[in-house]
Amino acid sequence: MTIQQISVFLENKPGTFRNVAAELSKNGVNMRAMSVADTADFGILRMIVDDNEKTKKVLADGGYIYKETEVLAVEVGDTPGSLMRILETLGEAAINLEYMYAFTTKKNDGACLIFRVDDVAKTTQVLSDAGIKLASAEELKEL
C-alpha cells in the first residue's frame, strides 16, 4: 500500500519554488503534504497532491523536471513516542530510511508520516508484522 509522491527539481536561485507553487495553485492543485530538501546547489520539492495526473501535466507543460516515486504513509497519534515506535521497528529490520516528513491531521488530532525507503516490499512486511498500519492514498485524502 504505497502513495505516489511527486518530486520536482528546484534550481538554487530566487523564485524557483514560488514559480512551481504558482503554476500548481493556478491549476487548482492542492498539496496535501510537502517538504523541500536542499543542498548547497539545488533543492528538491517533494509533495503529496490531490491529483497526480493533473500535477504531472502542469509540471510537464511548465518544462519542469519531475519524478513520481513510491513512498509510504503511516498515521500515528499526535503523542510522544509514536514516531519512535516506527523508527525502532525500521531500525531493528535494518531498513535504510532515505528521508521522512510529517504533517498533523485534522482527523483524531493525529499526525501522518511520509517516508521513503529503498525496499518498499520489505518495509511494508516489517511494519505489518509490528502491527503498524500503512495509510492508503484514499485514506490520506480523508485525514
Place this chain on the structure above:
Amino acid sequence: MEKNYYQKELETMEREQLLALQNERLVAQVKHVYEHVPYYRRLMEEKGLVPADIASVDDLHKLPFLTKDDLREAYPDGLLAVPKGDCVRIQSTSGTTGRRVISYYTQHDVDLWDECCARAIIAVGGTNEDVVQVSYGYGLFTGGPGLNGGSHKVGSLTLPMSSGNTDRQLQFMTDLGATILCCTPSYAAYLGESIADRGIKDQIKLKAGIFGAEAWSEEMRRDIEKALGIKAYDIYGLTEISGPGVSFECEEQAGMHINEDHFIPEIIDPETGEVLPYGEKGELVFTCITKEAFPLLRYRTRDITILTDEPCSCGRTHVRMKRPMGRSDDMLIVKGVNVFPSQIEAVLLNEGLSANYQIVVDRVNNSDTIDVMVEMTPELFSDVAGSITAKEKSIVNALKSMLGIYAGVHLVEPRSIVRSEGKAVRVIDKRKI
C-alpha cells in the same frame, strides 16, 4: 553505391598532378598580390622577398604570415587585390572575436566558393532531387550564402530559411520534405529537441545534415544523428578564406577534405611559426591560390588541428583536417592550464548529461575559478538528494581528470541556458585581467 563528385577530375586528381597545379597557381598568385596589395608587398619587402623567390609550394614557408591583426589594420580595403569595381560582394565575420573583418569577392570568387560548397553537398549524397534547407544565417555571415550557392550549383531545391523562427523551420521542413539540413550543430540539436517535443519525427524526411561554424564533438554528432534520424557531416570554413566549404566531410566521416586546388593548408607551431609535418597538431594556415579580390597568403586561422594525407576510401585525394580541437584564441587559460570548451563538452556528454552547458570563468581572491552550468535531465533527477550529489561528484572527478584542475558543477533548470539560434554562448569569462 556509385560515388559522386561535383568536380571529379579536381577532387580525385593524383597528388603529383595536384602539386603541379598548386605550384603554377601559387606563383601567379604571389605575383598578383605583390603587384596589387601594397600592404603585403611591404611585408614581403621586410623579408627581402620578391615574387621570383617563390617558385613552388616548397618556397611557401618563406612568405610572411597574415593574422587577424593585419586584417584589422588594413580595414576596410587595405588587402583588396582588385579594383572595387570588379567586386560583386562582401561578407563579414560574425564578430564573436574582436572587431569585424571584411572579405571581398569577384564573381569568379563567388563561383569558386559556391563550387566548394557544391562539392560538400554532393559528398553527403546530395543530388538535384534533394531539398536543401539552409538554416544558417544569411546576410554578412557566410554560412547561409555559401550553402545556398552550393545548393544552386548542385541543382537542389534550396530553402533559404536563414536562422531562427523554429516553428517556420519545422513547417517548411515537413511540408516541403527537406532532405538535407545545413545549420550550426547547436541549432541542429535544438531542432532535434523541438521535433521530439512536437512528436513529429515521423514527418521528417531528412537524410543528411551539414553542420559547421562552431565547435562540436563526436558525442554531439551522435546525439544529433539520433534525434534527427540522419547522418551528420562536418563542414569547415572561414570568411577570411571564403566561407564554409574550405573543407568538408565525405561519407567516411573521418576528417574534412581541404579543397587544395584552391587553398593550400599548412600546420605551424603557433609559438614559433615553424611548419610542422602531417600528423602533428598545430595551427592551421591557409594560402588562397585562386581567389582574385581577397587572396590572403599564409593566413593564420588560430584553429588548432591535425592534417593527414592518408588516402581516403572515398577516392578524393585532397588532404583531410580533423575538426578543430579549439581555437588558440578561445582557448581558456585557467589557473595556468589550457582548457578547451570541447573537452568539457566531451566529459558532460560522456557522463550522460545534456549538451546544453555554459562555462563561467572568474577570478576570486586572485585565483581563477571555473564553473560549469549544466541543465538537469529527467534521467539524472532523483527525489533523493544524495544520488544527485553523487552524480555531481562523479562529473567533477571526470572533469578534474580531463582538465587537471577542479571545475565546479552546477545543475540548473532545463532550457535555462540561452540557446542562441546562431552561435551558442558557451563561455563567459568574468575575469578582469
